[in-house]
Amino acid sequence: MKTRHVLAIDPHGHLGSPLPQVTADDQALHCVESVAAARKVLSKNHCSVGLVVFDSCPPTFQEDIEQLIAATPMTEWIGIVSPQAFESKQFQAFILNAFHDYHTLPIEPQRLAMSIGHACGKARLRLSLTDPGNTSGRFGICGTSPIMTSFFRQLEKVLAADLPVLICGESGTGKELVARAIHDHSARSDKPFVVVNCGAIPSTLIQTELFGHEQGAFTGAVKTKIGSIEAANGGVLFLDEIGDLPMDLQGNLLRVLQEHKITRLGATQSIPIDFRLVAATHVDLQEAIRAKSFREDLYYRLNVIQLQLPPLRERGGDICLLAETVLKNFTSATRKCRALGFSSDAIRAMTAYHWPGNVRELINRVHRGVIMSDGKLLSASDLGFETFALEPQTVTLEKARASFERDIVETSLRANGNNVTKTARQLGVSRVTLYRAISKLNIEL
Ligand SMILES: Nc1ncnc2c1ncn2[C@@H]1O[C@H](COP(=O)(O)OP(=O)(O)OP(=O)(O)O)[C@@H](O)[C@H]1O
Numbered sequence: 378m379k380t381r382h383v384l385a386i387d388p389h390g391h392l393g394s395p396l397p398q399v400t401a402d403d404q405a406l407h408c409v410e411s412v413a414a415a416r417k418v419l420s421k422n423h424c425s426v427g428l429v430v431f432d433s434c435p436p437t438f439q440e441d442i443e444q445l446i447a448a449t450p451m452t453e454w455i456g457i458v459s460p461q462a463f464e465s466k467q468f469q470a471f472i473l474n475a476f477h478d479y480h481t482l483p484i485e486p487q488r489l490a491m492s493i494g495h496a497c498g499k500a501r502l503r504l505s506l507t508d509p510g511n512t513s514g515r516f517g518i519c520g521t522s523p524i525m526t527s528f529f530r531q532l533e534k535v536l537a538a539d540l541p542v543l544i545c546g547e548s549g550t551g552k553e554l555v556a557r558a559i560h561d562h563s564a565r566s567d568k569p570f571v572v573v574n575c576g577a578i579p580s581t582l583i584q585t586e587l588f589g590h591e592q593g594a595f596t597g598a599v600k601t602k603i604g605s606i607e608a609a610n611g612g613v614l615f616l617d618e619i620g621d622l623p624m625d626l627q628g629n630l631l632r633v634l635q636e637h638k639i640t641r642l643g644a645t646q647s648i649p650i651d652f653r654l655v656a657a658t659h660v661d662l663q664e665a666i667r668a669k670s671f672r673e674d675l676y677y678r679l680n681v682i683q684l685q686l687p688p689l690r691e692r693g694g695d696i697c698l699l700a701e702t703v704l705k706n707f708t709s710a711t712r713k714c715r716a717l718g719f720s721s722d723a724i725r726a727m728t729a730y731h732w733p734g735n736v737r738e739l740i741n742r743v744h745r746g747v748i749m750s751d752g753k754l755l756s757a758s759d760l761g762f763e764t765f766a767l768e769p770q771t772v773t774l775e776k777a778r779a780s781f782e783r784d785i786v787e788t789s790l791r792a793n794g795n796n797v798t799k800t801a802r803q804l805g806v807s808r809v810t811l812y813r814a815i816s817k818l819n820i821e822l
């Protein structure tokens with residue numbers, strides 16, 4: 378099936394015979410002689426790649442092409458230029474700024490085929506990062522790896538049920554993001570989402586923070602205060618770092634969960650409350666139960682549904698996907714920055730690293746990289762990986778092999794326009810072996 382469209386604007390018919398050789402089986406080729414005809418093709422099809430042949434063209438041709446390129450931000454353009462056209466400095470600057478790649482006439486079909494393959498890959502990446510209904514994740518959570526896909530399937534079921542949820546995961550894995558997604562995509566989305574960080578509030582204050590108090594309940598209680606549980610009425614109460622909740626309050630919380638009523642401090646009447654509880658922890662609560670710092674009965678009340686967020690190092694291709702997304706968001710927010718992507722040493726370093734701070738650390742490293750970089754591509758050292766090569770424990774032979782294998786397979790796939798048969802032939806392996814490698818390395822086709 379032809380899944381990608383490639384446009385060729387070739388006023389003098391230079392591409393005639395080599396052109397069929399340079400496009401892959403899944404690429405539909407539209408060859409036209411004028412910019413007007415190109416516009417017609419573009420109005421009906423999204424073209425991933427556009428080729429333009431420049432040879433003794435009138436100056437208006439370049440202007441028309443400039444307009445066409447400006448109107449098609451999701452298309453990658455490749456210039457094919459005659460040696461004479463390339464003599465002008467002004468024209469060289471135009472090619473440098475507006476085109477993904479360029480070739481000089483006469484064409485070398487193999488090189489052009491590779492270039493079209495790369496451009497198709499880049500166009501697809503751009504589309505996936507820009508399209509609001511994109512394929513880079515779900516519920517506002519970035520991830521396409523098998524482990525995150527299975528997480529999203531669980532999350533989908535969780536959204537439909539109105540039961541307590543316990544989110545477990547290392548620091549920085551996105552627990553709060555998931556809690557917000559549970560609120561935003563559930564029937565309670567138009568009601569409050571209230572966050573209480575049980576670890577950040579002094580234990581003397583957490584009682585009034587959760588339950589509120591009546592005026593005059595204690596010295597200093599000059600006004601009635603609504604507690605977080607009451608404030609969450611109708612919506613979702615998110616208790617972050619639930620493992621840090623003091624023992625006596627664990628008993629109170631248990632009663633609230635059983636009775637769905639709260640009593641403000643100093644009050645005689647209880648108030649009925651309807652909320653969905655979402656709790657999160659980075660500590661092992663079962664371990665805490667054994668250490669007698671967490672109540673077992675509360676654990677069973679909270680743990681009706683458990684979601685386990687995987688650490689970043691287990692998310693394969695999501696590391697690069699997240700890095701690209703963070704870079705894109707950051708650069709569009711700061712505007713001035715020139716960084717467009719990551720160098721291959723940065724990709725290798727990110728893939729091999731063990732990410733103890735997970736997604737939060739990745740965000741910090743990319744932001745740091747944008748500030749430190751002076752090129753278009755962020756390098757490993759821009760991301761703070763200068764000690765990477767000196768830390769042998771982070772680079773196992775297995776990781777190095779996987780990273781090398783990924784480079785080779787990805788480059789070859791892109792060069793062959795993602796055609797598995799051609800790539801397998803080029804790499805000297807069977808299609809089955811190649812499919813296995815693609816799945817193991819989490820490469821997106
Ligand atoms: N899959 C993801 N896609 C996009 N952004 C993410 C993802 N996971 C986490 N983030 C972002 O990473 C940062 C850390 O996430 P979050 O605060 O939800 O983690 P956490 O597990 O609650 O961390 P901690 O245990 O330290 O409280 C946030 O800025 C969040 O938006």
Ligand SMILES: [Mg+2]
Pocket residue numbers: 552553617
């Ligand atoms: Mg958190």
